[in-house]
Amino acid sequence: MNGFIMRCVKSFAYSVVINGAQGVEFKPTRGLRQGHPLSPYLFIIYVEGFSKLAKVERNGLSVTQLFFAYGSILFGEATNEGSMVIKSVVNEYEKISGQLINFDKSLIYFSSNVCNNVRCRISNILGVRISNNPEKYPGLPTMVGRQKKNTVVNIKEIL
Numbered sequence: 001m002n003g004f005i006m007r008c009v010k011s012f013a014y015s016v017v018i019n020g021a022q023g024v025e026f027k028p029t030r031g032l033r034q035g036h037p038l039s040p041y042l043f044i045i046y047v048e049g050f051s052k053l054a055k056v057e058r059n060g061l062s063v064t065q066l067f068f069a070y071g072s073i074l075f076g077e078a079t080n081e082g083s084m085v086i087k088s089v090v091n092e093y094e095k096i097s098g099q100l101i102n103f104d105k106s107l108i109y110f111s112s113n114v115c116n117n118v119r120c121r122i123s124n125i126l127g128v129r130i131s132n133n134p135e136k137y138p139g140l141p142t143m144v145g146r147q148k149k150n151t152v153v154n155i156k157e158i159l
Helices: 002-010 039-055 080-097 116-126 148-158
Strands: 064-068 071-075
């Protein structure tokens, strides 16, 4: 899939006009940049592909996900097996798509019933930092407590 997309991207040639004179043509070699008109369509194609990978239940475990234009949230079981399933899906996605996950920017959050040694073990398996306070995910609350009405009102105001 990634090879097909890169062939489409590389089939174009660009030139820059400087002081009214057209420069030498050049072809892109590194793919699309943020803001390119094709980016939203490619995002949809890749998200669909990731969703298909994640829905395949491995060892009886599945990965649930939410996708945004600026990131993703993955949900899984807080066990060694669950973290290996997530790692497997992410690795397969990277291999197929050619896109790489930025683990330096990735965080993991656990529910309160997961003990510290399990948290550390899973964090090490996935290679991500543990977050203790996931208050918002780009403008949206990640945790909804007893005051559900207030949360919904705030989301409505954002939209």
